[in-house]
Amino acid sequence: MRRSDLADYALPLAVFLAMLGLWEALVRINDIPPYVLPAPSLIGATLVKDWDTLSGSLLVTLRITFEALIAATIGGVALAILFARSRWIERSFFPFAVVLQVTPIVAIAPLLLVYLDANTAVLVCAFLVAFFPILSNMALGLASADHNLIDLFELYKASRWKQLILLRLPAALPYFLGGLRIAGGLALIGAIVAEIAAGSAGQGAGLAFRIVEAGFRLNIPRMFAALALISASGILIYLIFTLLSFLLLSRWHDSARERGL
Amino acid sequence: MLSLRGVDKVFASGAQALGGLDLDVREGEFLSLLGPSGCGKSTALRMIAGLSQPTRGAIEWRAGQPEIGFVFQDAVLMPWASVFDNVWLPLRLTGASRAQSSAKIEAALELVGLQGFAKAYPRELSGGMKMRVSIARALVLRPALLLMDEPFAALDEITRLKLNNDLLRLKQELGATVIFVTHSVFESVYLSSRVAVFSARPGRVAAEIEVAAPLPRDDEFRLSRLYAQACKQASDALHAAMGEA
Structure with missing residues (x-):
């Protein structure tokens, strides 16, 4: 157990640190100027120096990401339940969901900015990309409840409501959590993309706007610092949902089995 | 307890699972439905449970539909x-x-x-x-009626024999009527007071065999003459039914 722990955590960390060291060394040895490629130490220093500005933007971006994610979860789950109740509703509305999904968000963002104020437009963009994986995974999960169990519920004359609560929702949980993990990453991407679109119109205060702004001023270290924060946010979101899956599923679902017992 | 009268079942795909099935289930008996795979015995069981409706014919309950318990092939x-x-x-x-x-x-x-x-x-x-x-x-x-759809088919032999004995003990303790679907001649004879042998395409009852030995039955019964005779009878009926099809 100890040895595999070491391999699981220490090794990737060591490799990551080695890469940073290599980067630092390359920059120093070749005397690369910071406006071309800043060294990791300078990026770290910028992160500390500009923390007041960057942390504010980080909060803005994270807030939009999570608001979009919550809205996408509520909307996606509700629509999936509606789809599960009626084939006709599913037939009629699923194509719209697909259209929204396959249309690149970069292309929709400028249009949304025409109709909505910048903050709302960013939120809607992040929502649109996060919505589909939750909807489609949830719909799949609701439909994949064991047919024999459905028969059993029918035998005991369970109402559709009880069937939903006691059978279909728990059966859909692993699928939903898979969708949530994808949606978490996508919501962040959606927020960033929309912020860039909005930022180029001269508005917004999220991390993406900081990148664009720093780019205009050739403040490359700050671009990297903002980028590092975005990556860290993405990783954090992924870890949160992985942990959530593990906590909710480890007792019963095969996907969490290895680590569970 | 109930009677199936002239029951046909045709699936939406056009496949006919049951054709002219007549079957009476007596209060308190242990009835096995024995037959090859795809002979419609599970379909008949699902119909009795109300999970499937007959295309033609009817299911008549003597005294209304009682509380029903259902055990599937897998534990579900x-x-x-x-x-x-x-x-x-x-x-x-x-x-x-x-x-x-x-x-x-x-x-x-x-x-x-x-x-x-x-x-x-x-x-x-x-x-x-x-x-x-x-x-x-x-x-x-x-439940007054327990329906079991090949419940032990996926289990190993030792577990299966053990559960057979436990099932007989439960049957005696609870006194429920049991309808038990199986494709094992030996299992059907060991457990049942009556075996209904199904023929396939379309499924219906080809023969009925009474197994007179009273409960409790144990491993002794497996060695008895009566058991051997009933197994032979059921096996012959099954072969005849499969030959017909």
């Missing part, structure tokens, strides 16, 4: 729920709370020899134990 447990919660399900669907149900659940688990496993999750149990949970769930409402 909810993997996210503990053994206790799985057995609670039928009670829960009638609106009984966890506390109200507790005594009945414990009693059902004791019937199948699983006391002390209430908190376990299905995946922590062996195949035989899962099937016991499934039987406890079917028994928790004390």
